[in-house]
Amino acid sequence: MGIAGLTGCETPEPRSALSYAADAERAYNQAMEEFTSHNWIEAQSLFREVKRKYSYSKFARLAELRIADADFEQEKYAEAIREYRQFVHDHRSDVEEVGYARARIAEAQYKQISESFLLPSADERDQAVILDAYKELKGYVHDYPTGKDSQKIRELLADVTARLMRHELYVARFYLQRDNFDAAVLRIQYAMRNFALGPQLAPATPGKQPRINPNAPEPVDSGLEAEALLLLGEVYLKMHKFGDARDTFNAILHDYPKSPLTVQANNYLDYMRERGV
Template structure:
């Protein structure tokens, strides 16, 4: 895997340098409708940099015209597709702040969730088989909140079903992070903290795959603390839900 990662990283670096060195041509003076049409044509063929350049010119020259809102929505999409996460997040935040009741805010929250997932990088790590459950989950928590807003505020939105599925994936990611913290506490012999974190996982992420590991942590922590009743309760729950688990299958 390492043999492939270096060439891929080099290609990405060279591509980024190439894009940054491109000569930016001045957007011609046209009507708002013509500029918007140019931007749409660039979007349709995947020429996101040209589309961004045109949309930014349109937003700057005609900030209050009939295309003002749609220009910002298209910029959000183009920034996301071109990997410009900071600009995409800023565009989403600004749009929601200035248009709190806009009918397309379900789309904006959904896109902001996608951008935060992209910034977190968890999908790439999964594809490469890299376990990064120990990393700061701040961005993925924000993504979960964004998708949650779509589901709760706009239940009939066409983006709600996909947002709901992404929340399930993110919940697994957050549960893995909490479990990595609990196991760290076990390694550091901080058994009270480990038991508390295990209980938090069961209470908050009980429907995820991390629940088995959380119960294991609780059993080990309570045993070290000499809390036999709590250990027995954790073991009973582990046996009931995961009868093949090594901690209870032979006992």
């Protein structure tokens, strides 16, 4: 056999760009078959092969997301978050895929919240986890207000915000029961400034009640803002800060006219008028 014949046997025919892309897509689809069958471990193994063999194709990037998705579906949220974050870091120019990864990070953070968060025994780790979820959810809504997942993320954000509000009001009532009025006021004001979904309070100046913040984002009423204001008004009454109490009860009537708590706010205002305070 001549040299030409030997060379022909030993040198593989180079693949074209078209065949490379077709092979990448075929391998990705085979991995997706395992993924849709919930064979997570096998699917991840095949996706890693796609990444290794077809690193210059778009299917390698998609495989990275599916590997993270498989961890997400197995409730391995910490691993999934790390993988999604790595994707965001490595592929900043892939706007649609980065938006998807950001949404999944936010949702994974949400799913890590312990159901024990609102119990009296809630520890600092619970607080850190829910605050991380709040930041991720809020960040996604800010960066992708019209994104494909924005409605779902907004609903999760509303739930997390309500949990944070309830926690702060629980702590405020704890202080109120112990006649620590200043601490109760500070916790309610903190909750309203940071977690209120309705009209938000601007930072208070010393000796003055915080006012509605005109620069706050468009509100979504969670139902807890009126409750927070009612509690704040009750604390002011106990402190004999009648002007602040009156302003707070009137804020409920003005900003939350459909709230059932307007009845109690009106009752308190009538009580104060009857006593001339």
